Each structure stands twice: as structure tokens, then as C-alpha cells.
Amino acid sequence: MAEPIFYVDRSDIREGRLADVRTGMRDLAEFVENREPRLISYHFYIDRAGSTMTTVAVHPDAASLELHLQLGGPKFRAFGALVRMRSIDVYGDPGPAVVDRLREKAEYLGGGTVTQHTLQAGFSRLLRG
Numbered sequence: 001m002a003e004p005i006f007y008v009d010r011s012d013i014r015e016g017r018l019a020d021v022r023t024g025m026r027d028l029a030e031f032v033e034n035r036e037p038r039l040i041s042y043h044f045y046i047d048r049a050g051s052t053m054t055t056v057a058v059h060p061d062a063a064s065l066e067l068h069l070q071l072g073g074p075k076f077r078a079f080g081a082l083v084r085m086r087s088i089d090v091y092g093d094p095g096p097a098v099v100d101r102l103r104e105k106a107e108y109l110g111g112g113t114v115t116q117h118t119l120q121a122g123f124s125r126l127l128r129g
Contacts, residue, residue: 002061004040004124006091009055011083011109018050021082025053028075035071038064053083062094069101076105084110091117 013021025044032042041058059065085106090099099116106112 002063003092003119005059005062005065005094007055007057007059007065007088008091009088009112010086011053011079011112012086013046013051013053013083014081017082018046021046021053021079024079024082028072028079031075032068032072036064036068039068052086062092062098065090065094066098066101069098069105073105077108080109085112087112088114089117090114092119 029042029044032039036042038060039057040060041056043056045054045056046052047054057065057068059068088102088106090102093116094102099114102114106114
């Protein structure tokens with residue numbers, strides 16, 4: 001069975017762009033929902049101060065994350081004027097090519113770190129059939 005990939009990124013919302021970020025989040029969520037049926041969960045959050053956007057996604061496997069990066073690339077780039085990427089954390093092993101693409105994404109969204117976390121123990125009820 002393939003290992004699920006959990007993805008979390010955090011970005012600073014640029015001054016005066018909160019409304020644009022909210023619109024962009026809704027547009028991107030709809031775009032992804034209609035094109036990526038295997039993606040288990042995809043959510044955007046904004047902190048109470050309206051200064052940080054967090055994206056949380058659960059992919060069933062590395063291929064799902066790779067497809068997401070391929071399809072969403074142009075949409076992600078549009079966020080460059082709205083946010084500055086702070087960090088991307090990937091929980092699971094998406095493979096080196098996908099990690100390289102995540103580093104590219106972080107770079108064109110203003111920088112930020114990409115950290116991969118290796119599964120040590122646990123289970124996912126959400127993924128059981």
C-alpha cells in the first residue's frame with residue numbers, strides 16, 4: 001500500500017491583499033476539486049490576524065502530489081503577488097523529483113524552506129476502505 005503524503009505550507013499575506021487571497025483560495029480549491037479526484041483533502045486557512053495563509057492537503061500517494069504540482073503550477077504562480085512563502089512541510093516520501101518541484105514552488109512564491117519528515121509510526125483511519 002502506498003504511503004499517504006501530508007502537505008502543509010505557510011505564507012505571509014502581503015499588505016492589502018487579504019481579499020485577493022480569499023478569492024484566489026476559493027478559485028484554486030474549486031480548480032483542484034474538479035481536476036484531482038484522488039486528492040483526499042485540500043484546505044486553506046487564514047489566521048485570526050489575517051496575516052498568514054496555511055494550506056493543508058492529504059494525498060493518497062506521491063503520484064497525487066506530483067499531479068497536483070503539474071496541474072496547479074500556473075495557478076500557484078498567481079499567488080506570488082499575494083503572498084510570500086514561508087515554509088513547506090511534507091510528511092511522507094514523495095521522492096526526490098517532487099521535493100525538487102516543491103523547492104521550485106517555494107522559490108517562485110518568495111522563498112521559504114522545504115522540509116521533508118519521514119514517517120516513524122502511526123495509522124490513518126481516514127484512508128481505510
